[in-house]
Amino acid sequence: MIKKIDRKVVRRRKQVRVRRKIHGTASRPRLSVFRSLKHIYAQLIDDERGMTLASSSGGANVVAAREAGRQIGEKALEAGITEVVFDRSGYIYHGRVAALADAAREAGLKF
Numbered sequence: 001m002i003k004k005i006d007r008k009v010v011r012r013r014k015q016v017r018v019r020r021k022i023h024g025t026a027s028r029p030r031l032s033v034f035r036s037l038k039h040i041y042a043q044l045i046d047d048e049r050g051m052t053l054a055s056s057s058g059g060a061n062v063v064a065a066r067e068a069g070r071q072i073g074e075k076a077l078e079a080g081i082t083e084v085v086f087d088r089s090g091y092i093y094h095g096r097v098a099a100l101a102d103a104a105r106e107a108g109l110k111f
Contacts, residue, residue, distance in 0.1 A: 014090035022085045023047050031072065031084040031104065031111065033097055040065045040096050042072040042104070044084065054079055062099045069100035073107020086111045 024030030024047040034041040038060045044053040054075040058068035076084065084104075091097045105111070 011090035018087065018090065022087055024085055024087075026053075027081075028083045028085060029053055029076075029081060030087045031101075031109070032087045033089055033091065033100060035089075035091055035096055036060075040068055040100060042068055042100055044072065044076055044079075044081065053081070060096075062096055065096040065099040066103040069103025070107050072100075073104040073109045076104075077108050082108065083110045 022030060024045050026046050026048065029044040029046050032043045032045055034043075039057055040060070041055065041057045043055045045051070046053055054072060056068045056072040056075065058064035058071075076082070086101060088097055088101075093101070101111075
């Protein structure tokens with residue numbers, strides 16, 4: 001009998017593996033991405049204090065992801081943040097995740 005591996009478990013393993021290596025600070029926060037079927041979310045997180053510095057969200061397509069990336073980039077620049085650490089949260093860097101990251105770079109963030 002073939003056992004099917006749960007995609008959520010696989011993504012969680014990737015997420016934990018990456019979080020061991022990257023860490024957000026106040027000067028260089030972590031840009032974390034969460035993707036659901038209906039929305040995409042981005043947060044700037046200071047892991048030292050455990051605080052969310054800025055957040056943005058959008059709909060379920062690439063255009064909405066670009067808009068969310070542009071918004072998070074603008075909010076970061078308003079807060080005086082220019083460099084971030086990108087955390088794709090175990091998702092493949094493709095489609096909506098890549099569109100959000102590219103739009104954040106165009107808005108002025110460096111990562």
